[in-house]
Amino acid sequence: MTDQAHIRNFCIIAHIDHGKSTLADRLLEFTGTVSKRELLEQTLDQMELEREKGITIKAQAVRMKYTAQDGQEYELNLIDTPGHVDFAYEVSRSLAACEGALLVIDATQGVEAQTLANLYLALEADLTIIPVINKIDLPSADPEKVKQEVEDVIGLPKEECILASAKEGIGTVDILEAVVKQIPPPAGDPAGPLRALVFDSHYDAYKGVIAYVRVVDGVLHAEEKVVMMATGSATEVLEAGFFHPRLVSSGELTTGEVGYIATGFKNVKDCRVGDTVTVPGALGKAQPLPGYQPAKSMVFAGLYPVASEDYPELRDALERLKLNDAALYYEPETSQALGFGFRCGFLGLLHMEIIQERLEREYNLDILATAPSVAYLVTKTDGEVIEVDNPSEMPSAGEVEKIEEPFMDISIFTPSRYIGTIMDLVTTRRGIYVDLKYIESERVLLTYKMPLAELIVDFYDQLKSRTQGYASLDYNFAGYEASDLIKLDILVNGVAVDALSLIVHRDKAYYQGRALVEKLRGLIPRQLFEVPIQAAIGSRVIARETVKAMRKDVLAKCYGGDITRKRKLLEKQKEGKKRMKMVGSVEIPQEAFMAVLSLGDGSSSK
Numbered sequence: 001m002t003d004q005a006h007i008r009n010f011c012i013i014a015h016i017d018h019g020k021s022t023l024a025d026r027l028l029e030f031t032g033t034v035s036k037r038e039l040l041e042q043t044l045d046q047m048e049l050e051r052e053k054g055i056t057i058k059a060q061a062v063r064m065k066y067t068a069q070d071g072q073e074y075e076l077n078l079i080d081t082p083g084h085v086d087f088a089y090e091v092s093r094s095l096a097a098c099e100g101a102l103l104v105i106d107a108t109q110g111v112e113a114q115t116l117a118n119l120y121l122a123l124e125a126d127l128t129i130i131p132v133i134n135k136i137d138l139p140s141a142d143p144e145k146v147k148q149e150v151e152d153v154i155g156l157p158k159e160e161c162i163l164a165s166a167k168e169g170i171g172t173v174d175i176l177e178a179v180v181k182q183i184p185p186p187a188g189d190p191a192g193p194l195r196a197l198v199f200d201s202h203y204d205a206y207k208g209v210i211a212y213v214r215v216v217d218g219v220l221h222a223e224e225k226v227v228m229m230a231t232g233s234a235t236e237v238l239e240a241g242f243f244h245p246r247l248v249s250s251g252e253l254t255t256g257e258v259g260y261i262a263t264g265f266k267n268v269k270d271c272r273v274g275d276t277v278t279v280p281g282a283l284g285k286a287q288p289l290p291g292y293q294p295a296k297s298m299v300f301a302g303l304y305p306v307a308s309e310d311y312p313e314l315r316d317a318l319e320r321l322k323l324n325d326a327a328l329y330y331e332p333e334t335s336q337a338l339g340f341g342f343r344c345g346f347l348g349l350l351h352m353e354i355i356q357e358r359l360e361r362e363y364n365l366d367i368l369a370t371a372p373s374v375a376y377l378v379t380k381t382d383g384e385v386i387e388v389d390n391p392s393e394m395p396s397a398g399e400v401e402k403i404e405e406p407f408m409d410i411s412i413f414t415p416s417r418y419i420g421t422i423m424d425l426v427t428t429r430r431g432i433y434v435d436l437k438y439i440e441s442e443r444v445l446l447t448y449k450m451p452l453a454e455l456i457v458d459f460y461d462q463l464k465s466r467t468q469g470y471a472s473l474d475y476n477f478a479g480y481e482a483s484d485l486i487k488l489d490i491l492v493n494g495v496a497v498d499a500l501s502l503i504v505h506r507d508k509a510y511y512q513g514r515a516l517v518e519k520l521r522g523l524i525p526r527q528l529f530e531v532p533i534q535a536a537i538g539s540r541v542i543a544r545e546t547v548k549a550m551r552k553d554v555l556a557k558c559y560g561g562d563i564t565r566k567r568k569l570l571e572k573q574k575e576g577k578k579r580m581k582m583v584g585s586v587e588i589p590q591e592a593f594m595a596v597l598s599l600g601d602g603s604s605s606k
């Protein structure tokens with residue numbers, strides 16, 4: 001047990017790639033928590049996918065012992081926060097478990113969109129901020145310029161910046177000393193009723209749900225009965241302890257400490273991020289810790305097995321993923337075109353991508369995904385308000401009074417030479433200009449309001465390509481607003497394909513309809529007969545293209561001679577078929593369902 005005066009709880013926040021994980025590794029190594037060799041096995045980012053994508057998805061916590069220059073030993077808890085905006089709520093809960101944050105800024109890049117986004121979250125959580133300018137070993141590092149940015153943009157005195165190289169271990173001691181001296185110790189009530197904040201949780205096949213907790217008041221003991229204040233779920237703590245960096249069972253966690261409890265719950269939904277752990281006796285007396293929010297899906301898509309007999313496997317896989325991911329939402333859905341599948345809700349596009357990849361890689365499933373959609377609020381003429389997250393379920397125009405869609409506040413950091421092309425991009429995406437602020441002579445912060453539906457259709461890729469990768473983006477939900485939206489149907493061979501319907505702005509409907517049928521003509525393979533592809537609003541066809549009938553047998557090319565070539569060709573064809581769906585009498589490939597994602601903007605400058 002450590003008294004609160006000798007505990008420091010902190011996290012590292014940074015823009016992607018500014019060196020958060022490398023700095024964490026250096027701190028763990030310097031304090032002897034892990035050896036260099038163990039570090040190679042990557043301790044903080046555990047999931048394979050995280051490593052490959054180079055991002056941190058799940059927050060975790062590690063305890064270190066550090067003897068400071070004042071001769072005293074401190075317990076330092078480093079809480080790792082997810083780095084992507086899709087997981088902003090999880091970030092905010094991890095921050096709520098800390099008293100301070102190291103704000104890492106790349107000395108060659110300066111302040112970026114997520115540096116500020118994370119900083120604001122940290123300030124909201126009332127954390128002490130220690131600015132660290134990292135990568136000063138690089139020849140292109142310009143620490144003086146970045147210091148000035150810290151003063152001008154972030155508002156912290158530039159003298160407070162610690163210069164560091166996480167790669168070479170420069171500045172490590174300065175950082176640890178600053179953590180001890182500047183970050184306040186926890187100030188909970190040791191005698192009060194138990195209150196512990198769940199800032200992350202995951203499902204473990206042997207121990208059930210493991211919750212990562214910060215004890216705010218009181219003491220948490222193993223074998224004690226506990227209750228979750230928000231969900232009401234009750235259980236007995238099977239084990240309590242901390243990460244060092246592997247699980248160390250310690251029997252209890254005292255006031256101010258960070259660690260884990262094995263809850264025995266079978267599903268993370270019993271033990272949600274943001275919930276408060278307490279003891280049954282304190283219910284009604286102790287207030288829940290502030291900030292609990294159920295996860296809210298922002299992006300929706302249909303997931304269908306390519307082979308319909310895989311449906312039960314897909315259901316089981318989603319069920320298992322959900323055990324570990326309270327933010328994943330799904331329900332059965334039937335599409336005329338695609339058969340039986342699931343409507344899924346995700347926190348954002350990255351979340352969706354991760355789930356899709358896990359289904360394919362860990363569960364070996366071939367999945368067909370429909371284009372992502374947002375949730376629309378539709379007021380019908382009879383006054384009823386419904387939520388529609390699947391374009392094919394949009395009521396017909398005659399029944400609709402108004403449609404509201406989610407808008408986001410977006411901020412873009414960019415060198416000023418790209419202002420023109422970004423403005424152009426954002427405007428074609430129905431963005432509304434809010435502000436332009438010079439960060440320094442050649443860098444600006446642009447803010448806009450923009451529909452989420454426009455953001456999820458390759459906006460980020462467009463932004464990156466138009467700015468040679470220099471711009472950085474951050475966004476937050478702003479609220480629902482009414483827009484002039486209509487449903488665009490796509491007919492293949494005279495049949496409306498429900499999974500290809502989309503909701504578009506009236507002004508863009510004609511352009512998007514044209515672009516989509518043109519694109520589909522290139523994607524839908526030739527059949528034995530001619531296939532018309534049409535875009536329609538209600539019963540009015542606004543665009544048409546035709547896929548010509550197939551003329552030659554593909555094998556004709558081989559002159560009937562070389563059998564191995566023939567076999568190769570057939571195999572290649574089979575491969576190409578993997579992600580095809582028969583819709584009526586026409587085969588439609590996966591790419592067709594995603595075609596809407598790469599339609600471009602109808603703007604000239606690319």
Ligand SMILES: Nc1nc2c(ncn2[C@@H]2O[C@H](COP(=O)(O)OP(=O)(O)OP(=O)(O)O)[C@@H](O)[C@H]2O)c(=O)[nH]1
Pocket residue numbers: 014015016017018019020021022023054055056083134135136137138164165166167168
């Ligand atoms: N030269 C140099 N490279 C560094 C330093 N710190 C980190 N890097 C490199 O920068 C890259 C990104 O570092 P990470 O620690 O993975 O960055 P991160 O902020 O954790 O990234 P995310 O997990 O994606 O948020 C890696 O290739 C590191 O090796 C440094 O001090 N000097």
